[in-house]
Amino acid sequence: MSEWWKDGLPFSCTQCGKCCHGRGEVANVNVNYAERQKMADFLDIKLAEFNRLYTRQNEDGHRLLRFVDGHCTFLEEAVCTIHEAKPVQCRTWPFWEELLESKDAYQKQVLDFCPGSDVETPVVSAESIRAQMEETEAALLDD
Ligand code: SF4
Numbered sequence: 001m002s003e004w005w006k007d008g009l010p011f012s013c014t015q016c017g018k019c020c021h022g023r024g025e026v027a028n029v030n031v032n033y034a035e036r037q038k039m040a041d042f043l044d045i046k047l048a049e050f051n052r053l054y055t056r057q058n059e060d061g062h063r064l065l066r067f068v069d070g071h072c073t074f075l076e077e078a079v080c081t082i083h084e085a086k087p088v089q090c091r092t093w094p095f096w097e098e099l100l101e102s103k104d105a106y107q108k109q110v111l112d113f114c115p116g117s118d119v120e121t122p123v124v125s126a127e128s129i130r131a132q133m134e135e136t137e138a139a140l141l142d143d
């Protein structure tokens, strides 16, 4: 992948909550076993109950957060109610491989959508972007 973002990218989340809403294919928040356990602990419920109430399984058997009325069930008035325990994918957005694969993809899927990316500062370093991409990919590989 070309690192067109090698000088870093400006980003500062405005906490608008838009990225917690479904956008067709982009409505998928994968949650692996460790992430589900962390969220269940945070909510003080059993893992099986967490799975039943808050997740769905896709055709490959991977668990995803359940979205209702077009948004994640943990979103309340633009606030993530499980912020301290939210999955890696939520913490690292928009520094995902698929969004950074080209300037064009980043423009369409991030800059045109997320107000936090349309800023001048602070700049997230290439090193931090790389680390977040790797963390996201590793979380996706876990089941
Ligand atoms: S869309 Fe961007 S600014 Fe809004 S909550 Fe998501 S990351 Fe933050």
Ligand code: SF4
Residues within 6 Å of the ligand: 019, 020, 029, 065, 072, 073, 074, 075, 076, 079, 080, 081, 082, 083, 086, 087, 090
């Ligand atoms: S877990 Fe929190 S940050 Fe992630 S999609 Fe749901 S509300 Fe948004």
